Amino acid sequence: MHDLLPPPRVARPEPGEFVFSSSAGVSGPFADAVRLALAVLPLGDGPGITVAEKDELGPEAYELTITPERIEILAGDRAGAFYAAQTLRQLLPDDAFRAAALPGVRWAVPCGRVEDSPAHPWRGTHLDVARHFFPKREVLRMIDLMAVHKLNRLHLHLVDDQGWRVESRRHPRLHEIASHRLETVVSHKGEPQEFDGTPHGGFYTLADLSEIAAYARARCVTVVPELDVPGHAAALLAAYPELSARPGAEHAVWTRWGISPDILSPLQPTVAFLAGVIEEWIDALGPTPYFHLGGDECVLDDWAANPEIVAYQRELGLAGPGDLHAHFLLQLADVLSAHGSRAVVWDEAFVSGALRPDSIVMAWRGEGVARRAAEAGYDVVMTPVLPTYFDYSEVEGPDEPLAIAGPLPLSAVASFRPVPAEWSAEAAERVLGTQFQLWSERIPDARTLDYRAWPRGCALAQVAWSGQAADVEERLPRHLRRLDALGVEYRPLDGPRPWQKGGTGRRRHRANDFVTEDVMRHLDELTLAADSTRPS
Incomplete structure (x- = not known):
């Protein structure tokens, strides 16, 4: 034992x-x-x-x-x-x-x-199926692995600039047009831009969504779907350009990474369109206690430049695009509430202070914004880039395959405490738990997914269940034999197997990919910017 x-x-x-x-x-x-x-x-x-x-x-x-x-x-x-x-x-x-x-x-x-008994009710896995699509079988397999580790929230990132991943009977161009892209960028930062020339795509039918949710419920996992709006909208706008904040603009499903300036119009036709999508998803999923609305990384320039949107903002008595962003998400949160769902948002949506009181804030930019959200009375899921972004490489080294950034070592995950010791009791009670994120820009397939997720996911599972730092070094040697029996292609503790290495091709390690310090500096800048615009 x-x-x-x-x-x-x-x-x-x-x-x-x-x-x-x-x-x-x-x-x-x-x-x-x-x-x-x-x-x-x-x-x-x-x-x-x-x-x-x-x-x-x-x-x-x-x-x-x-x-x-x-x-x-x-x-x-x-x-x-x-x-x-x-x-x-x-x-x-x-x-x-x-x-x-x-x-x-x-x-x-x-x-x-x-x-x-668990210390936290929210112990999750975030899986990005928008940047790279993972077939239904891989989602079901992830649910099985979550169940082994007593993880209970599957956050599915179903929508982004690079693809829309759910069938829509009301708006069929979403799966007919927005679900695939012409090709995918394979060059990296500082390199001449290069694409693979190969179409990529896929989507889940509404029946698939029903099956995934039922499979998860049987294994005590709750599916948390994410409809990321109003930004990250290039794929949606490729299918329905009339919802753009830039009338007459051409849109295409993005073939590269980064933050797209494409943004939905916040006017009522967009809200009605998205309300219909929400209803379709919930009808397929069944009881959906949590529904993620995204709200992150929104470039609001097109709102400020559109006379009709500016007039609508003033009609509502709102001070600027930031307040309109909050109002837009609030309307969708009200739609969710009518369907028995709580809205979940990334922490940018908290900045305006205009969320529904029952909204849940996912704090990816660190402990500071998480604490402010908790002290403002919102429930919080701790999702800081470090140490919960498992698309980051585990170590810095020439044998490692390509990653978006890093390093994020197993030891950093094991030492993570979801509730910082210095928080007040009132703020600490607002922490629902934590989850690890698997953003898929640099995770193109299931084998890479295994390599990134495990065994760091084992450490996060222990942290989330116990609420304390994890002593995984003592437990992993035996537990990895269980993962072997499950067929999990995890990263061995002493480094990648020969076939897991980056080699010298497109998946090779690049030293300038590992920009942990730059990431932390960027997060500090984002937090300072948020503080400067937040109402006093």
Whole structure:
């Protein structure tokens, strides 16, 4: 019981073991969740695991007692039972993480008692499927890996300048036109611009979205869809240019990275259009407690230069484009509220101070803006660039494959505390949790995704579950064998395998990619700019 990840609050070993016989089964409430987590076991209908509900434990909490005669799970809810079973899975031989049972494996777990509950309700993974599209099978696989690590929020970045990733029956040009681009930039900063000449794209049907959400719910994961507006809108405007803040302008799905100046008009036709999209997504997803509206990196120049938009702003009694930005997001948040969803935004949207009170702020620019949002009464998810942007390279070195920036070492993730010790109790209570981000400009495929996500994701999972710094160095050697059984192509602790290296081609390491200091300087500048425009 010393190499469980994340480690439970109480893990007390006892002599003996429970051996699963061919007839051992699962009974009681939430038995389906336990069977799902232990699907590799040849479970029968006889006595073995008993599950009971214990309201006093609270959400996601459980107590697990293992004796030679039986296994007892007491759970606060279905998620608690599921996580108890995931703990059982880690106590089994590593082959419990394979897709099918191997012959000759002795299925046994050591006796003992485990008591556990999470420190934070929000323990997430952000997956950008807009810059590079990941087929549905990869999304489902990510959900499986999240479940193993007791992560429970899948934030899907479904819309950006480089692609729109969801079918729309109301506005079909979104998937017919906006879902693909002609080619993708392969040159990097400081190099002559070069493109690969290969079309890239893809989208999820609304049925796919329903399937993803149902698959996630069964594994106690909540899908948080992101419709990033009003900026990052090049793909949308390529399909529906009439929604542009620049009438008559031509738009195309972006083939390069960076921040596009393309922005949606904030006028009522745009709000109505997006309200329809929101309704389509929620109808497909089912119950959607959280819905991300983006709101980040918006270039407002076209709003200030458009007489109709300026007149609309003045009619509303707003002081400038920044206030209009807040008003635009507030209208969409009201639409979400009518559908039973809370709006989530990146921290730029907090600057104006005009969010709905129930909005959730994702603070990517660091602890300072997160603290201000919490002290202003907003719930916060801690998503600072350092150390939660896993598209950054783990180390600086010539063998590493191309990354957008770095380094962001495993040790930095392991030492992260979602709630800084110096915060007041009132501000600390506003922290819902944390998540790691996988922006996909430099993550073109599933193998690269594995390399970037793990094992840093293991450390973040422990941090999010415990609320404390993680002692992953002690636990990872055993846990990586579990990932091997799962087929995860993680980055080994001693460096990349020969086929994971950048080599000398387009994926080669470039020293000027690793600009951690520049990134932090840029974030400081953004925060100072936000402070200067925020109402007193």
